[in-house]
Amino acid sequence: MSFHIASDEEIKRGSTTDIYFQRTVEIIRERDWDRRVAVEVSASSFPPGWEWAILGGVEEAGYLFQDMEVDVMAMPEGSFFYPMEPVLRVEGMYSDFCEMETPLLGLLCQSSGIATAAARCKVAASFKPLYSFGIRRMHPAISPMIDRAAYIGGSDGFSGLSGGKLIDMEPVGTIPHALIILVGDRKEAWRAFDEIIKDEVPRIMLVDTFSDEVVESLSAARELGERLFAVRLDTPSSRRGDMRRIIQEVRWKLDIEGFSKVKIFVSGGLNEESLRSLSDIADAFGVGTSISSARTVDFAMDIVEIDGQETSKRGKLSGVKNVFECPRCFSREMTLDSGPITCACGEEMVNLLEPLVVAGKTVELPRPAEIRERVVAGLRKRKLEL
Numbered sequence: 001m002s003f004h005i006a007s008d009e010e011i012k013r014g015s016t017t018d019i020y021f022q023r024t025v026e027i028i029r030e031r032d033w034d035r036r037v038a039v040e041v042s043a044s045s046f047p048p049g050w051e052w053a054i055l056g057g058v059e060e061a062g063y064l065f066q067d068m069e070v071d072v073m074a075m076p077e078g079s080f081f082y083p084m085e086p087v088l089r090v091e092g093m094y095s096d097f098c099e100m101e102t103p104l105l106g107l108l109c110q111s112s113g114i115a116t117a118a119a120r121c122k123v124a125a126s127f128k129p130l131y132s133f134g135i136r137r138m139h140p141a142i143s144p145m146i147d148r149a150a151y152i153g154g155s156d157g158f159s160g161l162s163g164g165k166l167i168d169m170e171p172v173g174t175i176p177h178a179l180i181i182l183v184g185d186r187k188e189a190w191r192a193f194d195e196i197i198k199d200e201v202p203r204i205m206l207v208d209t210f211s212d213e214v215v216e217s218l219s220a221a222r223e224l225g226e227r228l229f230a231v232r233l234d235t236p237s238s239r240r241g242d243m244r245r246i247i248q249e250v251r252w253k254l255d256i257e258g259f260s261k262v263k264i265f266v267s268g269g270l271n272e273e274s275l276r277s278l279s280d281i282a283d284a285f286g287v288g289t290s291i292s293s294a295r296t297v298d299f300a301m302d303i304v305e306i307d308g309q310e311t312s313k314r315g316k317l318s319g320v321k322n323v324f325e326c327p328r329c330f331s332r333e334m335t336l337d338s339g340p341i342t343c344a345c346g347e348e349m350v351n352l353l354e355p356l357v358v359a360g361k362t363v364e365l366p367r368p369a370e371i372r373e374r375v376v377a378g379l380r381k382r383k384l385e386l
Helices: 008-012 019-031 058-065 094-124 140-152 161-167 177-183 186-196 213-227 243-256 272-278 368-382
Strands: 036-043 071-074 088-093 130-132 204-206 230-233 263-267 284-287 299-306 322-325 332-335 354-358
Touching: 019 094, 036 094, 058 071, 058 088, 058 094, 058 354, 088 094, 094 130, 094 140, 094 272, 094 284, 094 299, 094 368, 130 140, 140 161, 140 368, 177 186, 186 213, 213 230, 213 243, 230 243, 243 263, 243 272, 272 284
Parallel strands: 130 284, 204 230, 230 263, 263 284
Antiparallel strands: 036 088, 036 299, 071 088, 071 354, 322 332
């Protein structure tokens, strides 16, 4: 027996592709029909309610095409993009890379969906600290990708060990309800956490296991005193009631008892709507399924040029295109021209498509922290609507 996953080698040699691409290669080579092509990856539309998206999966796309006889241009990972814009372009002999279409789209579609969901949640939370807790809802083999995509999209951290190893970052988390139930005494469990876990880990205590959130919050504050950083409310949805009122009551009681420095961390079934409704009264959030099982961005890959001649299928735009953005006002323009282009505001626009793979060699890419910083700064500057 084994886990139902493909290895790196299987993905890179095309073993995870759709069968029709394998048959296409067989026919092309039998008939000597191979041609040099340019293909573009774009999304015709987004999930309902999305007017913009954040590009993810670019680093993995570079790894996919590494050592292949192709040239790849792509928007930098973490770029904002819109429908119909090419986010990635591959040029080479079609039979050399056509079997990579399926894995390429999978890498970009899912990672971009997760990164965009994290960005939208960050905006909904009014840019307060937000953490990705959703890997338990997805296949464990992709947990590092989920945590990384959520992080570059704007989450401040994540719970997964493998995600932490991937991007060299300490995961976050406290203790589960299970430990408190196992011990049978919440105070004993809190004390054990405080005494055993290294000091660098913030003392955030789970406060809704056996009794009322207010009662347990005050109990935790009295037990740990100045060492308590925050209380975490993770009330099951079956008895949640009005979470806003619960948080307000916890905050009021903590304040009048002299624990105004203790922050309130909320988790459990949060989404964009609930984040917006709680962002003014809670201090931080843990978001699970709303990020990890985000709707994918439905990218497609299409031939737009053959041997230098513009062409495309019906409904697609032919020709090798570039996407320019103004760094001042964020106006965008898609064109066949390679630039330079001056914005109506007078600023020179920037071509967003940059080299990713040149003659089979992947260019040096930014670290996830740099990508995330750029995304969050972009979210603040653009003042995007949800």
